Amino acid sequence: MVRKFDDLQQLNTEAAKLFITAAKAAIAAKGRFTVALTGGTSPVGLYRLLASSPYRDEVQWEQVYIFWGDERWVPLDDERSNARMTFETLLSHVPVPQHQIFPMWGDGASPDEFARKYEQSLHLHLDPEGRFDLILLGMGADGHTASWFPHTGVLHEYDKWVAAYYLHAQDMYRITLTVPLINQAKQIAVIAYGANKADALYEVLQGERNAEQYPAQLLPTADGRITWFVDEAAAARI
Numbered sequence: 716m717v718r719k720f721d722d723l724q725q726l727n728t729e730a731a732k733l734f735i736t737a738a739k740a741a742i743a744a745k746g747r748f749t750v751a752l753t754g755g756t757s758p759v760g761l762y763r764l765l766a767s768s769p770y771r772d773e774v775q776w777e778q779v780y781i782f783w784g785d786e787r788w789v790p791l792d793d794e795r796s797n798a799r800m801t802f803e804t805l806l807s808h809v810p811v812p813q814h815q816i817f818p819m820w821g822d823g824a825s826p827d828e829f830a831r832k833y834e835q836s837l838h839l840h841l842d843p844e845g846r847f848d849l850i851l852l853g854m855g856a857d858g859h860t861a862s863w864f865p866h867t868g869v870l871h872e873y874d875k876w877v878a879a880y881y882l883h884a885q886d887m888y889r890i891t892l893t894v895p896l897i898n899q900a901k902q903i904a905v906i907a908y909g910a911n912k913a914d915a916l917y918e919v920l921q922g923e924r925n926a927e928q929y930p931a932q933l934l935p936t937a938d939g940r941i942t943w944f945v946d947e948a949a950a951a952r953i
């Protein structure tokens with residue numbers, strides 16, 4: 716489902732409501748809410764909203780398990796760290812127990828070793844089928860989502876849940892949840908706004924099938940399980 720908004724405040728408010736509804740339903744059903752957060756700039760407004768009244772008080776944060784969809788392989792205090800941004804905007808302001816927060820960074824481990832350990836943590840904390848309650852994603856102007864970048868091998872990784880690889884274009888390692896894991900989530904919410912996303916949004920949602928070029932095409936298309944939160948500018952061509 717594509718939900719189009721005139722302004723960002725409204726977009727973030729509706730995304731916050733989806734987060735809260737998903738959290739309440741999961742906690743009522745099984746006592747915990749497992750969510751993978753996204754980095755980039757797109758979720759900043761949503762995170763700030765979730766960290767503030769009245770939204771903050773709607774979530775039982777003690778029952779929330781926080782993971783990330785992807786990460787730049789940099790220390791947690793690096794300004795490029797997705798985890799750092801999330802702590803600053805959301806996690807430092809809500810009472811999620813520290814041991815229920817799983818940043819994608821481990822001192823001393825290689826990216827590959829770390830990806831294996833991260834996958835083990837997921838096996839311990841997700842339900843037995845390995846389905847996240849909610850995964851938040853962004854989308855780049857090139858049509859990537861998570862760290863599924865165009866023409867990278869990770870697009871074909873169906874054996875692992877978590878993969879690490881060197882992204883030449885950015886001269887850094889990336890850690891990412893893989894296609895099969897993200898696609899089996901109970902709910903996915905993608906936030907994409909701004910005119911620079913318009914071409915990619917068109918290609919991903921309505922263009923010819925070419926997932927090598929526009930990896931977000933690999934996301935599920937079934938209505939109900941995935942919601943695209945977009946603004947008028949991003950939706951200019953759809």
Ligand SMILES: O=C(O)[C@H](O)[C@@H](O)[C@H](O)[C@H](O)COP(=O)(O)O
Pocket residue numbers: 753754755756757758785786787797852853854855856859860861862
């Ligand atoms: O680490 C990252 O870069 C992200 O997790 C990435 O997938 C992001 O969501 C998109 O690049 C959109 O980024 P913006 O929100 O900054 O446009």
